Amino acid sequence: MSDGVAACCTATVLGGLFPSQSGFKVATTKNTANRTVTLCAKISHNLRRFQDYCPNGLQVEGRAEVKRIVAGVTASQALLDRAVVSSADAVLVHHGYFWKGEDARIMGIRRRRLATLINHDINLVAYHLPLDAHPQLGNNAQLALKMGWQASGRFGAQEIAWQGSDSRNETAAQLAVRLAQVLGREPLLVGSADRQVRRLGWCSGGSQSFFEEAVALGLDAYVCGEISEQNVHLAREAGVAYLACGHHATERFGVQALAAHLAEQFGLECEFVDIDNPV
Ligand SMILES: [Zn+2]
Numbered sequence: 371m372s373d374g375v376a377a378c379c380t381a382t383v384l385g386g387l388f389p390s391q392s393g394f395k396v397a398t399t400k401n402t403a404n405r406t407v408t409l410c411a412k413i414s415h416n417l418r419r420f421q422d423y424c425p426n427g428l429q430v431e432g433r434a435e436v437k438r439i440v441a442g443v444t445a446s447q448a449l450l451d452r453a454v455v456s457s458a459d460a461v462l463v464h465h466g467y468f469w470k471g472e473d474a475r476i477m478g479i480r481r482r483r484l485a486t487l488i489n490h491d492i493n494l495v496a497y498h499l500p501l502d503a504h505p506q507l508g509n510n511a512q513l514a515l516k517m518g519w520q521a522s523g524r525f526g527a528q529e530i531a532w533q534g535s536d537s538r539n540e541t542a543a544q545l546a547v548r549l550a551q552v553l554g555r556e557p558l559l560v561g562s563a564d565r566q567v568r569r570l571g572w573c574s575g576g577s578q579s580f581f582e583e584a585v586a587l588g589l590d591a592y593v594c595g596e597i598s599e600q601n602v603h604l605a606r607e608a609g610v611a612y613l614a615c616g617h618h619a620t621e622r623f624g625v626q627a628l629a630a631h632l633a634e635q636f637g638l639e640c641e642f643v644d645i646d647n648p649v
C-alpha cells in the first residue's frame with residue numbers, strides 16, 4: 371500500500387468505530403486499497419456532522435503500518451515522549467492539535483511536538499466531540515457504565531450531555547464519594563449536598579455551559595468536568611447539586627475504551643498512558 375492509503379487506513383479503522391455517525395462498520399483492516407479510501411472519505415464526511423473545534427481523525431500522518439498505539443487524553447509532549455519510548459506507530463488522543471482560533475504558526479512548543487511526531491514517523495489520531503458523544507465508547511457512555519446510571523436522553527449543544535437516573539437513591543454527598551472512588555479524585559460539590567439524586571445530567575470535560583439547561587430540565591444533580599464562578603451561585607439558588615469532577619479525570623475512559631476496542635477488534639497493541647493533570 372502507498373503511504374497515503376495506509377495512513378488513511380488508520381483513520382478508517384478508527385473512524386469505523388463510530389458506525390452510528392458514519393453508517394459504516396469496518397470489519398477488517400485487510401480492505402483493498404480502493405475500499406479503504408472509499409470508506410475513509412465517507413466516514414470523514416460523517417464525522418464532520420459535529421461542529422467541532424478541531425479536525426477529527428488523522429491529524430498528523432506517520433508511518434504506513436500501524437501495529438502499536440499509545441493512547442492518552444491529551445497529545446502533550448510528555449505523552450509523545452512515552453510514545454517514542456514505546457516505539458508506538460500511532461498516538462490516539464481525545465485532545466489533539468489545530469484548535470480553532472489558536473496561533474497557526476509552527477514555533478516553540480508546537481514545533482517541538484510536531485517534530486517529535488514527524489521525526490519518529492508517528493501518526494497522531496484525535497477524536498474530540500465524537501469521542502464524547504459515542505453511544506458505547508464515548509466518555510459519557512463509559513462514565514454512566516462505571517457509575518451504574520441509566521441513560522434516558524441527551525441535552526446541551528449538539529446533544530453532547532446525557533441525562534438519566536440513578537436507582538441507588540443516594541444524596542449528592544454520597545454520590546460525590548462514589549465518584550471519587552471511580553475517578554480517583556475528589557469532586558468539588560456545590561449546591562445542595564443533601565438532595566436525593568434520582569435524575570441527573572452528566573457531561574465530560576469543560577461542559578459547565580450546559581448547567582443552566584440541566585437546571586431547567588429539573589435534574590437533581592449535574593456531574594461534569596469543570597466549574598465556573600457563576601455555576602456556584604446558580605447551583606445554590608436552584609438547589610441543584612453541581613459536582614465538578616475534573617476535565618482530565620472525566621475524559622480518561624473514552625480513549626481507553628476505544629483503545630481496548632482496537633486491541634480486541636484489530637489485534638493492535640494498545641497502551642493507555644495517564645499523564646496526570648489536576649484540572
Ligand atoms: Zn476535553
